Amino acid sequence: MEWVVSLTEAADQLGKEGCGSKAFELSRLMQRGYCVPDGFVVAGKVHESITSAEAESKAADMQVAMLQAFNRLMERYGAVSVRSSCTAEDLSHASFAGQYETVLNIRNQEAFFQALRHCWNSISYARVNAYAKANHISLHGSQMPLIIQGMVNADTSGVAFSIHPVTHENSVIVNVSYGLGEAIVSGLVTPDTFLYEKTTGKLHAEIGSKELKCVLQDQGVCEIDTTWLEQQRLCITEEEVLEVCKLTENLEKEYQTPVDVEFSFQEGQLYLLQVRPITTTKEKTAV
Known part of the structure; x- marks a missing residue:
């Protein structure tokens, strides 16, 4: 299984469980020709591997893969955003809008890895758990895939x-x-x-x-x-x-x-x- 996948291929290679609803839908929209900023997806299980002491060598390989994908995107856009794509997000009955973190306009490697950690950690925020409880949703077993996209300097x-x-x-x-x-x-x-x-x-x-x-x-x-x-x-x-x-x-x-x-x-x-x-x-x- 690939852990870092282009956004265009994420739906096919990772499926909805592997890349989360948001990334899955953006990937399918790109495949249909809609104008979505290009990027890549970090699969949900990457966070578990990177934070596991038993998987230190695998974590190093994953970090290299993420950095290579980041550098390629930076060459095209000059800045990127890191967005959550939690498997408990954009559900048919609960959007979780504004509950998880997004980090915008990242321009260097240090800020990139800080943004990854920031977004990964947001799955344990008190506001997220309160929202889930209010909507009768269990977060047990939920994963936090991330979307990294070229930054649109919007007018x-x-x-x-x-x-x-x-x-x-x-x-x-x-x-x-x-x-x-x-x-x-x-x-x-x-x-x-x-x-x-x-x-x-x-x-x-x-x-x-x-x-x-x-x-x-x-x-x-x-x-x-x-x-x-x-x-x-x-x-x-x-x-x-x-x-x-x-x-x-x-x-x-x-x-x-x-x-x-x-x-x-x-x-x-x-x-x-x-x-x-x-x-x-x-x-x-x-x-």
């Missing part, structure tokens, strides 16, 4: 829903703001909101205040204030919104269930970052 990012997540209206809802998507998913900004009526093709837009944006710096990310002009105008064009809506509708048809989609634009190119079933009516948050 704008957002989340799209193939149906209204609250009213279940049959319209595509798009929330989008400047910079990286963390500003939206962390609730730091009031994004621009678009509602696309599937039956009529009408598009409605509401300008959000977009108070700040998350951008790349020399290492990691930082938050900077948006300008007055940025706050007063829509951050993407009508053509770009319709491109996102078409992508979201296509994915809903492929998955045969309502989905939410994370995306970014860089220099006019639309990147698909994640797809998962809409679970807002099913899952519970820990209190």
